[in-house]
Amino acid sequence: MNSFPFLLLMIVVPAVGAAVVAALPRGRDLLAKQISLGVSLVVLLLAVLATAAFDTDGDRFQLTSSVSWIEDFGVSFALGVDGIALVMLLLVGVLVPVVIGASWDDEPVGTRSMTVFFAWILLLEAMMVGVFAATDVFLFYVFFEAMLVPMYFLIGSFGGPRRQYAAVKFFLYSLVGGLIMLAAVIGLYVVSANQGEGSFAFEVLNAIDIDPDVQKLLFLGFFVAFAIKAPLVPLHTWLPDAGAEAPVGGAVLLVGVLDKVGTFGFLRYCLPLFPDASRDFAPYVLALAVAGVLYAALLAMGQSDMKRLVSYTSVAHFGFIALGIFAFTTEAGTGAVLYMVNHGIATGLLFLVVGMLIARGGSRRIADYGGVAAQAPVLAGVFLVAGLASLALPGTNSFVSEFLVLIGSYPTRPVFTILATVGIILAALYVLLMYQRTMHGPARGLMDGQGLAADAGEPAGPAGGTGATAATATATATATATATATATRTRRVPDLSRREIAVVAPLVALILVLGVYPQPLIDLIEPAVAATVGDVGGDPGGVVPDVDTSGAETEAGN
């Protein structure tokens, strides 16, 4: 086995990087950014190398390492990844450098220093790696809670006008969930102690049998924490606030990765540890999931704030993921994990491009924009790609995962699946409505010519967080001059800068590549999902067709 400590390094490197960046004196912003970008690229490299070292036909958990931590309670600093955790680490590895690049020219809010912002991002990265790589339940819990701190400060210090409210709300919701989970974690330990030696190690806990009634209680303890994190209706209302007020980079990591810890937790902890309870509660969870798909999609349509809209679309997407997980088939589960990755990429891109638009117009309101496509075609094109990925158009990555979730859920849960499938119409509606209102039509709102001279030089918009760059401002001024010269009364919206193109290009490329050739990721994910499906009593080999077509099957295989 490969004994190189990939996972430990992926935690230590960004944590040390965070400390170094935080220790930099004020005014060394550029150096802080360069260090941060470098560190995050190292983590990406480690993630890629770890993937290369991972053997898809090997043991479930690989790259493992374990150091005893609190011996009295059997807590160890145990790391290891299965295919599910590994793809999440890849997602973290990709998104953090992108976020750092996207926040490169952000203006600080108030007196805060941007070096602190980048330090928090790196610390967050370390925590996120830890939460996915932990194979000890207590260690998982520690990272699960610790992750809140950097995100709290990212929202509360660098967010929009209502950042305080949003940060506190985010923190309280998570805290309540975490508290309930802690009780269940300790309960789990007690149960294992009653059956022999007490342990927090996942593989030990996975092997023991738990009384069905106790399972139910413990399941609920974990479930509520995860259902808040990957918000299921009706526990979702913190997300639109947090997503809207967080700085764009923070929002990408919040919705793209942090919330996935919830769905990851369903799959890693709820299903295998509490299989009986999972089966008992599945209909209720599925009802919440499908309700979320439809309800959040309708709500997304009714939003006037772009960032809130994107947040609501995520709630709908989390419904699809939960559907795939609780359908208990290998196809749907694999689709759900793939969905977690794809959603991080697609919604990440959507948040980024919305942020770039907001940086230009200085408003989050949809009604303040109109006709942007005519002036900034590249921005509009990237916006469209992100939107199409969000509505799961074939050819984009999201189609593969949504299709797998739905086709895999239909055999076991036809009614829920049919209802969720209706959600794809609503997805088209909320994406295209926003796209039409902001990008199409004649120049409107802020894009119209009124008061263009006054706006041209202002670097930062009132939404805070994401400010226009100096270069952008210059471009605006130049373009405005041209516009005035040609006597059009339309304010020129500068198209994407080179930096912005470099930031979105990797995500656009991933959306298209994973849309056409997703199989390598599926091969990584499937074994771990199959094992989990087997734990809850499903057929790990996949759905068995209702009709025996053994005669016809052989022909079809040709």
Place this chain on the structure above:
Amino acid sequence: MDTVPADGLLSASWLLIALPLAGAAVLLLGGRRTDRWGHLLGTATVAAAFVVALACTLQLDERQVAVDLFTFIDSGSLDVRAGLLFDPLSAVFALLITGVGALIHVYSIGYMAHDPRRRRFFAYLNLFVAAMLLLVLGDNYVALYVGWEGVGLASYLLIAFWHERPAAATAAKKAFIMNRVGDVGLALAIFVMFAQLGTVTYEGVFGSVGLLAGGTVTAIGLLLLLGACGKSGQFPLQAWLPDAMEGPTPVSALIHAATMVTAGVYLIARSAPIYDLTETARTVVLCVGAVTLMIGAIAGCAYDDIKKVLAYSTVSQIGYMFLAVGLGPVGYAAAIAHLLTHGFFKAGLFLGAGSVMHAMDDQVDMRRFGGLAKKLPVTFVTFGLGYLALIGFPFLSGYWTKDAIIEAALDRGGVSGWVLGGVAVLGAGLTAFYMTRLMLMTFFGKARWAPSAPGRPTPHPHESPSVMTAPMVLLSIGSVAAGFLLVQAFPLVEWLAPVFGEPEEAEHVVAPALVGIAVTAVMALGVLAAWLFVGRREVPVVAPERVSVVTRAARKALYADAINESLFMRPGQWLTRALVWVDNRGVDGAVNGMAAALGGSSARLGRAQTGFVRTYALGMLGGAVLVAGALLAVTAG
């Protein structure tokens, strides 16, 4: 007939899709650098694809050839491969798409010459051709679905090509959404196939569909039909197609007349082994076809917008095709034959309409046309030939293929045969009426030309450049000859026999000659009626207000939009608004309120919120210790 692995040139049939796709990629990513030659590249890729399609078809000789490319999605029991099936059915579609597609690309060079975004236009057209070819060449339902939504995207991009116009942006969105309603049906059909049969390939599904219960087969048939209705603008999802005319006219010709909108017919014909097993689903297909045929024909009589008349004509003609595929084995080849001839003459008619608009400063109101025959002689002749082909003038294309459908409907026998045959004949009469009206208002009578907008000069019509007229001439040749070639000279029925089975000699209820004479007579009546109502009097420049209830309904396309709005759109908007309120006040309020109640009072919560994270951490730890202690006590005790 067994499918064999591809050999020789046929194994390169993936080039058909790759060529236009590469064209689209180069044009989209290349940016302004490609502005100068982008349109040439775009045309060249489609022309090259046509050559490949032709070469592949010549090599086909009554086989079904499979090309396996790579694994697309393989998880659990689901195995979706990126594989192509080149058989006689996909071959005729590939030829139609690339052939008509190449002509329309050439035409667009002229039509879009003055548009600053011409390069992007060609990129989208290339993208469309690639997606459409994937749709017809895929060897499984998932590949079809990918192409299916891919053409939907291309259609969206092209309808909204002039996106500064709110009407174009709205029409594009409407088309996409209504298509998605249909797509849900197609997706669910695929889910059912997978759950029941464990496969989504044509070969696997068709090989084992006979093992399914009758009700399941009917369900699959109806779900596929829903998909087909969305894409093909059939009742009840027909309302998007006329609005799609907001796109540039070459788009209307290629996508919204000749190819994409006929994908529904392809889907049902391709799924023939499924429909063969379900009489119920076939009957529904028949009814959809018959109803849509009449809706389109009636609405076509009342509109003054030249493109909308042609659009409703398309809706109506695809109704004929649905009617034909609904008839089962006797109708499949007839439907495809009509689809091909319709592809020629309707594309030609749209290109002619584009030429007229070109001459008339982009106006579409036929009440502002008149007397254009002399000014636009080439357009007049080519358009006229397309017109004669469409109304079924003896021995031109439409005559052969439409008559075949009407005959097949009558041959069904019994009451239903007479009703369906009667509807089809009546539709032919209405077609003759609205098309003659269009001809008279556009090309004959007095000139009623007027400025397109205040301040614009009155148009001085001029014939279009030869880059535009040449494709029109070629298509008009097709309009004249294709029907005879496909029905009499080289019967399509025999070419398609490997797919649909050998044609049976039908027992005719009415002698074919008699049908031909009857249909021609009804057509002549339609022409005569149009001359009586429109041709011999002055055409009012403004549409008369005082008209009969029937005309008023027809002008509103039988209130399809009004019904959609009052049934879905407005309730949806109310629901959305109500839910936003509920979520902001109700759900959020309830959860916050609960939290406050747990914390004692909202005031204390407010105070807690002003504290530091330290306090929370301490509270968290304290709470955890309490809970853990309690748990330990309970379990240990």
